[in-house]
Amino acid sequence: MLDVLRKIVQEVSVAPNLESVLNLIVTSVQRSMKTEVCSVYLFDPSDQRYVLMASEGLNPEAVGSVRLSAAEGLVGLVVDRAEPINLENASEHRAFKYVESTGEERFNSFLGVPIIHHRDVLGVLVVQQRDLRRFDESEEAFLVTLSAQLAGVIAHAEATGSLGTIGEQEKAVVDLRFEGVAGSSGVAIGSATVIAPPADLSSVPDKPAKDVAKEIASFEEALKLVRRDIKVVGRSLAQRLRTEEQALFDVYLRMLDDNALAGEVVARIEKGNWAQGALREVVTEHVRQFSMMDDPYLRERATDIKDLGRRVLAYLQEAAPASLEFTDETILVADELTPAMLGEVPSEKLVGLVSVHGSSNSHAAILARSMGIPTIMGAVDLPLTRIDGRQLILDGYSGRIYVQPGEDLLTAYQDIVKGEKEQAEELAALKDLPAETTDGFRMPLWVNTGLIADVARSLERGAEGIGLYRTEVPFMIRDFFPSEQEQAQTYRKQLEAFHPRPVTMRTLDIGGDKALPYFPIEEENPFLGWRGIRVTLDHPEIFLVQVRAMLKAGEGYENLRIMLPMVTSVREVEEANRQIDRAVRELQEEGHNIKRPLVGVMVEVPAAVYQVRRFARRVDFISVGSNDLTQYLLAVDRNNPRVADLYVSYHPAVLKALEYIAREAHKENASVSICGEVASEPGGALLLMAMGYDVLSMNATNLPKVKAAIRKITKTDADRLLKDVMSMDDADRIQALINERLDELGIALPAQPNIPN
Template structure:
């Protein structure tokens, strides 16, 4: 077998670490006398990977390594949560009573030196090394040779793996290579254990401090509640083959189960009707149509009449359709297969549990936790009980996150590969501001977030008094403050926030919740309602922006790197029939209202803008020829990639206004995927490079006589909003929930103070320093309690 395949097959290594281990293994394998070590390595990796828990994995590791390398001792030290010390957590050869009790300071001893250098340390006579730190509890007297290897995953030192021997000698390169490879495997296991919370329990069994699980912020807010795992329904694949001669009773049970699920879907649709637009409500009709399919019902009844148990007959009928759809190489059909499987589980739950035993969420506030989540999952919980949402997968722009924001429900997405069972039966805190989750929080954490929720509630009441006041500095400088929207349900929230219009209406949401591309008339109805709701205040409508992490279920785009691929204007310019249809709908909707502003997303070249403007002129001309009294609205360019930023002047001369999308601009400037929890700490829109780019865009936009709006999440941060005001931005667009806080911040400073804050910030070298500057300024203004540090 190819050696890289061995590494990947028997480990959970990330590709970079797997590649490193591959080269080490290949180096070992090239020496004939050492090939037996490869087999030992494979066995260790297998045994460790099959261990039932972290303690067992560590014990297996140290014992197998000690035997394989024929050394006196093998020990694993793990870094504690605060990375202040290394705790002896497993040993073969040292005093077993020291496990969990011996702690070495972060920079203490040879173990600390390995962690500092982040490279192997091979010492012939450890007691003579100047950094040697004797610990009497471990009983290592008489040990001289020392080899320590750091356990590193994603640039973080998780611990140190050590072997010791009684002889005074240096370990040879073969032994070093072997231990490095084992360390790579162990680091991957430890990283998974950290994500699942297992290391917290192991390192601090008596510690009551609750560690946060980090994900991606999906919808703002804080929620507490009991975990409900909605998809722990009966598994179709677990249904046993069973015969039954009671045909009549099996048929009756089956019809009762179908009727019960139909009733659940109908009730769920009615409950969510006030919260969802018509396109979303239509999904429940689709579900009921699939459930009442004649062929599905008849196939199940045929199986029952052939002598099979109702659950078995239903399983066969459902899975036959699932397999058929899954075989089709089409993502839309695959999605329908999962819908049918989900409905199958719901019916099966009634068949196996009985009509009076179907589980419902417990009374009280609950938090839905799932790997993936559907509208049906949300609908299963009454709105007054649903406190929050946690998704192990998905991004801040996934369907569920968008719905959560529309419904005002805090959500955390992309929590990662964690054992779902660990959440069951737990209390949970959802921090939708920072993308954090606390499972079974300790009293101190619970009290802290309870106080935050009370403060938020009181603050919301206080901020309501600002609703009809302008976003105006203390010295009378006014900056228009707009809201962002994506669904028709956002209209009420935007109005109540006191926004002066819509600075970004994301039209792709209407595409994402449908079964096919919407027609011109369907789009016209949606756009007309949005424009009429805010007339004469402006509504900036961004044309279709899909690609990256925003996909359509009925239009497959498969790319290795979607964020650098076929997205935004690249897609719509390649499909003028889709683009012109949308432009026609927008222009028609604007008739006699005249508050439309059109915004083109993801422009990277002046040629793209020229082509988009040509197609807009074509749509305008077509409608005029058809008798529509349309007028050409102001047209803007979204600046969200570096190439557009550095051609701001040329783009501004062709457009009527500019709009800076700081979410993507930050992502592309820093080369960080903003929805990847592994690198979330590197994504920061206060990075000096981002601030300098934004300042350049504003300066060159004004030089060309064009106003510059900013519509990214940066505009929702009160401190960043004041900074942007000082940099000269002409208007800000934030989420409706953030508008009152941003307005409060703007009204707490003078324009001169904001300009001075911007001057100081642009001279700083790190995002941390910028954030400290802003937080200090907000605290001096009495706004410290509304600052949310960037995740």
Template sequence: MLTTLKRIVDEVNRQPVLEKALESVAKLAKDAMHTECCSIYLADEENKHYLLMATDGLSQSAVGSVAIGFDEGLVGLVGKKEEPVNIANARTHPRFLVTPQVLEESYNSFLGAPIIHQRHVVGVISVQHSRHQVFDDSQVAFLVTLAAQLGSAIAHAEAREALDRTESPALKSRARALRGVAGSNGIALGKAYVIQPQISFASIVPRRTHNIGREIVRFKQAVKKTQQELKVLSGKMTLILPSDTSAIFDVYNHMLNDDLLGEKVQNQIHNGWNAATALKIVIEDLCSELGQMEDSYIRERITDIRDIGQRVLTNLIKKEMLSRPIPDNLILVAEEVTASMLAEIPREKLNGICSVRGSNNSHAAILARALGIPAVMGLEDLPLTNLDGRDTILDGYSGQVFFNPDAVITKEYKVLLVEEKELDALVQSIATESACTRDGTRVSLNINTGLAADFEVVRGIDADGIGLYRTEIPFMVRNCFPSEQEQCELYEKALDAYPGKPVNMRTLDVGGDKPLPYFPIKEDNPFLGWRGIRMTLDHPEILLVQVRAMLKANIGRGNLQILLPMVTSVQEVEECLRLINQAYAELCEEYQCEVPKPKIGAMLEVPAAIYQIGLLSRLVDYFSVGTNDLTQYLLAVDRNNARVASLYDYYHPGVIEALHYIAKQCKKYNVPVSVCGEMAGEPIGLLLLVSMGYRNFSMSAQNLLKAKWVLKHISLEEVESLLQQTSQVACPQQIKNLVAQKLDELGLGGFIRAGK
């Protein structure tokens, strides 16, 4: 069964046209289940119906024309119940819908299963038979399993179709948005600039061409380049392996010289496909044919065909990728955006970030907010290949991305972008003012940083210091650990940026979604693994060098504070304090004088730590709440996993209650507390935190002015009433809606959505 299922799902991914893929699925599923009919309906959310897209057994003339409402028929019942419906005599069922066009008079039994992707029913697959009997358990299990696997394959294919639709004048209608997770607020218009670490057939989005001659030339050049590479490889292998072993390269060359392979690819190009798509179709067809052969030797040739096809594909795509210039007004698109990618692109050219992986609190999203760049994360079904150079609109508020948007959408977003700039100009008017509420309650606003660019962004803005200096960022964009002197110079710049104001430097916090390229950490579950304080305690030489650099940089300045990340126990803090004191004693001896001793703080981001506030308060001078990881661990949601991104929410009642508990415990033990997580940079989160009693916050430089403006226009009494209202609500979205409504009433809605 597994082999059959895999073959059917592979067919969806292999076929360049969704309709053709569904036709193949219907036929293969019908044969595998030994039924008389198999049909596939896809959901049309706009028109609220299921459209018959493929069938093997019903009338072909009904395909593309017969639509069944979400509340109609047995197909609608399957979608509504979101579970299989198995009926021996469908005609007697009260939900049976008579549809003469489909010609299903000879069928009696019916089995339907919902096709679900990310909690949404995207379609229904059904099988029918003339017998008056229910389908057996094995048939139900097969169809349910097939439907479950089809969900993501169909969503991916529909994303490809959406992109193709924007290119074709015949198919072009109002632009369809691809939806991900809002990672960093703002609107960006520009050209997609795709960075792909690997080129594979799976990543190739089928694409048409009108320049057949050019594509044939490109294919032949790629073949020639591959032959040259094979000749070099063959020569190297002959020196170290027997001639019969290295003869595999002769087989590869024979494949490339085979007129049949070249002829098939060129035939597909003549059918209107570009060279990469044509090669994909031919190679996958050959592999599919060989995979059905009984001869094991022939089946093993699949690896050779894929390898040679991959080599030609790489030479087809690589030449284009290497020769392309970095455009102005680009929107970076990648499987996973990294700090090194951002470091390579000039800031003035970067308008937005679009990532297949990640969520609103993955490290890439945090970097985007630090740079003030709109970002959308978790676009799971985004086909990267052939996106390069497309006109793109990115909405960092709603999580929508439009590729090749139509004139109407473009005009709408250009208006919103103008309003965004007007709002930015408005908040600049209070840049030099201190942060306080309308009734005069003082609030401390600091910046989160780690990038030199942040100091430029915040120049001229009255911030109260650095609430969180992420020391790992300079580590991540290098090829080796920075020396003590290199670290010292970096830390001096940060301390000098805010003379006389506290600068909270977090000790190295890598692991999870923050790997070091020269210090790889491979774990099945990295967020619950070796990260933060756990790693640095296991490598005291790393921590000691870093702390020495911090203490040395603080000489003559005196505004350093050190934050310890990922604290889970008193013993961890005690061991860290021992190492910090050791570094301090070494420097005092080296300089023959007392060097400034910084305050030491602990981050509250692991749930266990919040129940030890009393014990920890005896050891540290202050606490800082990391709402990013605290939310992740309280909700058991990997914040970098797009599949569960919708479950990650600061405004979950459990998270709100934990934050309120922390504020009360810190007050009880008379220990200062701040919030350095990204929640503080969101107007809704900021108001809720103020209502709990927090008065010290840290956020990205881009959000600081907006936070000042929001606080300036609301009183403490109004804020505290919000906490009373939200405490009675069980749904995160309702909590957000309550606070958003208040912001709208105050004319501050432009801070939480596009426009003013």
């Protein structure tokens, strides 16, 4: 059964459209389970019913016409319960509904399983037989497993089909919604520009062919060059291959003939798709056909076709690179965003970013937050190839993307954008005012930075210091480790610009989801692997060079603070202190006028929470990295869209840990700060202030909002809010209470459109 399951999933995953997906499913399941009927019902949001979309065994005329609500029939019962229904004699069940057009009265046994995607019941997969029998456990398990694996594929195919193809846009559905992970808050409304990496067929978007003849000529030139390459390789290997192996090169060449792949691509171009999009369509279809074949030799030809497609695409992209057209409101979309891609769009035209893959902590997301650009990461169901040029709404608060919004939705979000601009103008007036409660309690607000461009933005918003300077960012934008002198120059710009305000520089924090291309770390579980201080202590030459560069950069300013990431033991703290002392001593001996800076540790893992006092005796300050700490406490990868909704900053366990850290650090008279996302939310900032945190550090974009919240409340009211919150045991209720109190105080919350969920 496992082999059958794998084959069905493989076949379906490369099907070109929803109709093909569903027909493959019903045919394959009916054949493999040896049942008389297999059917798929899918939810139609237009009338809130489940429609018979494909069937093998029922009356073909019923397909598309039978529509059932969630309260009708056995299909409705499966939907209502969201669990399998397995019946020996379906007609005797109280929920059975006879639908004459299907002819299903002949079938007695019934097994229906829900197709669930992101907790929504997309549809129902049903098998039926004439015999009076109950499907056994292995059959039920097979169907449940299959539906779980197919749910994402069906959702993607459904969305892709709804968007239509070249020339069909006018038929496309409006208000299509896709879910991702909020990477940078805010709302953007604009036109999608899809950017594809070199020679990646799966990411090539559909675009109208502006000049059909020119597209065909480019394709034929690319074919000629690929044929040349194959002949050259074939000749060079001729002496080392057997005759039958040499024949493979002839097979490659025949695949490129006009009556094979080439002819089909030209036909697609003539229908209106540009050469690269037409190539993707044809290659994908052939790969699907070969992957379905039983013969192992023929199945392997799918790999050959993919290889040929990539070769042709590479030449097409080289000869005629995709012309990116940027509107005044461009939303850049990519399979995986990189910093280099951000640089391709004029900054005045870039209003939003979407990445199908990637994390909220990726370099691109960090840059987006520092630039204040609404961003969504991990939108894995977004049909990348079909949205170029389409209008999008990007909701960076909820992590939602709407494709082709209707008038009502567009108006609702336009009001939010207008409100955000008005609020930003009001908050700008707070720049030179302190973050001070109405009863006189002062709360220092610092910023998180990574680029020199962040400095000006931070100072404009009234930042009083840098709580986290991500030193890995300058490492990421190079092709090799920067020298000590290069690092010193980069760090000095931060220290100089903020002088005399404090600047906290985190030592190199790579590993996890932050990789350097020239220092790859390949691990099965990188978040529990070789990262942070573990890497740099294992490579003292890297650590010492970086610390020396920081110390040199701070000479004459004396506003440097050094912070150690991912610390889990006292031994790591003591070893890092020894290395820092060594660097100070060496530079003093070389004639530099420097002093040992303040040194602190980041509390990011549960092990560090319970050693705070021990750490505090050995360092000058404690800083909480609440993003990683929350992730490790809840065992939730916040970059995984499937579980991102389980990552909640107001989880009672997280709040108890944060309160404990502040209390324990103060017992050793150590200052304690926090530089995670929770500090950048008005509600979270008020709770942290009440917990006793000495400094809150956040991205510059959110600093004015946090300052405004602090200036509207008394410290006593914040303490009361914390007391009420700490007595609660549910994150959703805690969030609701915080929102209620903020609303009572007149503190603006992220606007929400008046639309159904």
